[in-house]
Amino acid sequence: MSEPSPSGNEGETRSVIQENVTRTVYVNKPLVDTAVSVINTSSVHYDQSSSDSTTICTLNNVLPPMSYDYQHHPPLTSVQICGPGVPQPPVYGTPHDEHQYSPTVTGVGPNCYMQTEVKPNSRIRSYESERDYKKSACDRERTRMRDMNKAFDLLRNRLPKSKPPGKKLSKIESLRMAIRYIRHLQAILEYGPDYETKIYTVPSCTQYLPPPTYYGYQPQYGQCWNVASDYPPNVNQY
């Protein structure tokens, strides 16, 4: 994770200054002596390297960047608008709440409190034209979509392999599979390993139906798919 520091090119008047925001969360609980978690967010990149099951889910790499917009309330003297008659781009206020830990969170028990402290850096932004503003809006949207697609990919990696090796789950498929898989894991935790045999028992009314065709591969009756290694080598011939 990058150290929090304001970075920008003060020399250029048209460049975009990125902001790094540091938030410090203090949690005071009797069970945990002092757990201090420092959230470093950068406006462009977040930690995506942790995707194996041994990684602790930390606050560092869970929340997305604070905002894809820019927040600034500059004094009038520091705003640089180039050219006469240039339409002024909208001033962004505080970022949309959905990207931000609410500073009013006060914990849910008498034994704990959470205190967040937001230290935004002020930024100066100037556009030479409406076109530049729209271009940066497009860039932001493109970055946002790219990050979301990466998040989808990370989710897909965690789900069991359920498609032929060349294909991957679509967005809606991966969402539904994630829902199904989380329910499955929770049920195993709740009901114990016997849960497995209960749900895979074939009820008698469907006993004589042919097994379902799956991408041209006919599984043996009663077999259920679990991992990609269950597919025989000739499954690609379709």
Place this chain on the structure above:
Amino acid sequence: MEFDNGTNGFQIQSNQSTEAPLKKRIRSGANARERDRTQSVNSAFDVLRAMIPIDPPNRKLSKIETLQLATKYISHLSQILTSGEDGEQEHSFYDVCIFCLTNRINS
């Protein structure tokens, strides 16, 4: 010299009076399908959102947050399953699993 706008007696779809409403119908059909598709994706996001334990419970996660937290939650559940429920500890002073923390806050 043409008497029939060059269609040689055949008039298929080139009449101006039928072209615009047809295109409008096609567009509105595609719009409705895209709307339905988006709605189904959003409702799947809502269901996934409801399954993730979060503190405070009424905080609405954005789409990207639900994706990331769902990924982490699946890791967390797998970790519990493989190591047993009392097995997880904080590994270092500064890293805390937020789902372990959420469990403790809520219990």
